[in-house]
Amino acid sequence: EMYLVESGGTLVQPGGSLRLSCAASEFTFSNYGMTWVRQAPGKGLEWVSYISNNGADTYYADSVKGRFTIFRDNAKNSLYLQMNSLRAEDTAVYYCGRNGGGFDYWGQGTLVTVSS
Amino acid sequence: QSALTQPRSVSGSPGQSVTISCTGTSSDVGGYNYVSWYQLHPGTGPKLMIYDVNKRPSGVPDRFSGSKSGSTASLTISGLQAEDEADYYCCSFAGNYNFVFGGGTKLTVL
Numbered sequence: 001e002m003y004l005v006e007s008g009g010t011l012v013q014p015g016g017s018l019r020l021s022c023a024a025s026e027f028t029f030s031n032y033g034m035t036w037v038r039q040a041p042g043k044g045l046e047w048v049s050y051i052s053n054n055g056a057d058t059y060y061a062d063s064v065k066g067r068f069t070i071f072r073d074n075a076k077n078s079l080y081l082q083m084n085s086l087r088a089e090d091t092a093v094y095y096c097g098r099n100g101g102g103f104d105y106w107g108q109g110t111l112v113t114v115s116s
Numbered sequence: 117q118s119a120l121t122q123p124r125s126v127s128g129s130p131g132q133s134v135t136i137s138c139t140g141t142s143s144d145v146g147g148y149n150y151v152s153w154y155q156l157h158p159g160t161g162p163k164l165m166i167y168d169v170n171k172r173p174s175g176v177p178d179r180f181s182g183s184k185s186g187s188t189a190s191l192t193i194s195g196l197q198a199e200d201e202a203d204y205y206c207c208s209f210a211g212n213y214n215f216v217f218g219g220g221t222k223l224t225v226l
Contacts (some may be wrong), residue, residue: 037162044217044219047214047215051183101167108160115132
């Protein structure tokens with residue numbers, strides 16, 4: 001069975017940095033584009049970022065552009081999200097998803113809390 | 117990019133059908149046949165229910181169907197079951213590898 005497992009979420013102060021990881025297994029990771037999506041408490045889903053299968057192309061939501069960086073290591077079957085200059089409004093559960101005809105597989109999410 | 121518009125809540129009795137709408141613009145829903153729908157139960161990751169407007173992933177019951185007319189997409193669930201109670205989100209490609217989600221709809225099975 002295919003797995004995506006996010007990690008790295010924690011409590012961080014405003015202005016701080018954090019790196020999220022997403023470990024993939026049981027599929028050929030390098031064949032798929034990957035996405036980060038988040039859900040703030042009591043809010044809906046928000047698309048955050050996308051990376052192509054080889055990492056050459058990256059795209060961001062306007063709300064995180066210039067502060068977040070998506071990257072991947074296909075040798076380690078891992079996806080990352082480097083988050084800098086964090087704000088209270090970045091508080092959310094962050095999910096990684098596989099782009100395979102919609103976002104066809106997701107992890108369980110990791111909680112990021114930005115607060116002093 | 118503004119969120120797609122979904123009703124906050126819908127409800128139906130077991131065995132009935134419900135339809136959830138998702139309204140966007142010509143820059144997203146109306147411009148591309150890349151609308152997908154996700155089911156979200158508390159504490160779990162989203163589950164893909166429909167992609168490319170009306171395609172159903174393997175394992176998703178055929179009670180779930182999708183359609184689109186102009187800038188409005190719809191998810192119809194027929195033969196409602198208790199386990200269908202969840203939050204549902206639509207999502208559309210919005211060009212240049214940007215995506216936009218709807219605000220979410222809470223489905224209650226009475």
